[in-house]
Amino acid sequence: MKIGKKIAxxxxxxxxxxxxxxxxxxxxxxxxxxxxxxxxxxxxxxxxVMKTSCFDCHSNHTVYPWxxxxxxxxxxxxxxxxxxxxxxxxxxxxxxxxxEKDHKLEEIYETVESGEMPLKEYTxxxxxxxxxxxQRDAVMDWVRVTRTRLASNALxx
Ligand code: HEC
Numbered sequence: 001m002k003i004g005k006k007i008a009x010x011x012x013x014x015x016x017x018x019x020x021x022x023x024x025x026x027x028x029x030x031x032x033x034x035x036x037x038x039x040x041x042x043x044x045x046x047x048x049v050m051k052t053s054c055f056d057c058h059s060n061h062t063v064y065p066w067x068x069x070x071x072x073x074x075x076x077x078x079x080x081x082x083x084x085x086x087x088x089x090x091x092x093x094x095x096x097x098x099x100e101k102d103h104k105l106e107e108i109y110e111t112v113e114s115g116e117m118p119l120k121e122y123t124x125x126x127x128x129x130x131x132x133x134x135q136r137d138a139v140m141d142w143v144r145v146t147r148t149r150l151a152s153n154a155l156x157x
Pocket of ligand 1: 049050053054055056057058080081083084085087088104107108111112117118119121122
């Protein structure tokens with residue numbers, strides 16, 4: 001067999017084996033967002049933005065696209081989700097103290113205002129996740145109100 005052919009067969013074999021070794025899915029079905037939602041109380045348009053543009057990478061539950069069936073795409077997505085959750089996980093809201101919550105909210109404001117979030121790689125394949133200026137403004141308003149509220153709650157009694 002020619003070397004090129006051998007390499008092609010080896011690659012094919014690796015590809016096939018890869019399909020059977022899957023990264024664990026991010027699919028918590030409990031009420032993992034309850035604490036975040038009750039404390040920050042996002043109005044419907046903001047909640048809609050979160051659901052369509054943020055929760056897939058920043059919560060414990062991802063709605064996977066069909067191509068997540070295919071390795072190595074599933075590894076690539078798992079990596080994005082892990083990385084995204086490492087920076088901000090709405091399902092882990094109770095693990096942040098007031099200062100951290102405030103900082104996360106500030107970063108949400110900045111990344112949404114600048115268009116850094118949601119990531120381009122995501123909006124290429126999720127057209128509905130692209131934010132309009134109106135949606136950005138709604139998120140920014142909600143952040144302002146929520147930070148003010150958190151700050152006043154944090155004052156000593
Ligand atoms: C495709 C996955 C994905 C989506 C969708 C996504 N993010 Fe992210 N986000 C990431 C990753 C990965 C990081 C880690 C930093 C980086 O690589 O830019 C991150 C980082 C962040 C950070 C922390 C920034 C910092 O400097 O540490 C904030 C805040 C954030 N995202 C907010 C959002 C908001 C709000 C949305 C929805 C409007 C959103 N993200 C949508 C993947 C995503």
